[in-house]
Amino acid sequence: MSENFPFQNSDQLQQWHQGILDANRNNIFCHCRTCGYEWMDSTFDATCIKCSSQDVEHISSWQFPDD
Numbered sequence: 001m002s003e004n005f006p007f008q009n010s011d012q013l014q015q016w017h018q019g020i021l022d023a024n025r026n027n028i029f030c031h032c033r034t035c036g037y038e039w040m041d042s043t044f045d046a047t048c049i050k051c052s053s054q055d056v057e058h059i060s061s062w063q064f065p066d067d
């Protein structure tokens with residue numbers, strides 16, 4: 001698995017995906033490409049709350065297909 005892949009195993013991926021589903025209330029999953037921090041926010045303009053980087057990936061929950 002790539003070192004850039006944010007999840008250590010499928011359990012973490014499952015937890016993350018479940019978190020997206022649970023947070024489906026105007027919340028946006030944010031992933032900092034600089035430090036790798038992940039959090040939920042309510043804006044696509046969010047900057048990293050850990051390192052203040054603006055290189056943040058914003059993923060809204062409705063972009064995920066049901067599986």
Ligand SMILES: [Zn+2]
Pocket residue numbers: 032033034035036037048049050051052053
């Ligand atoms: Zn960061």
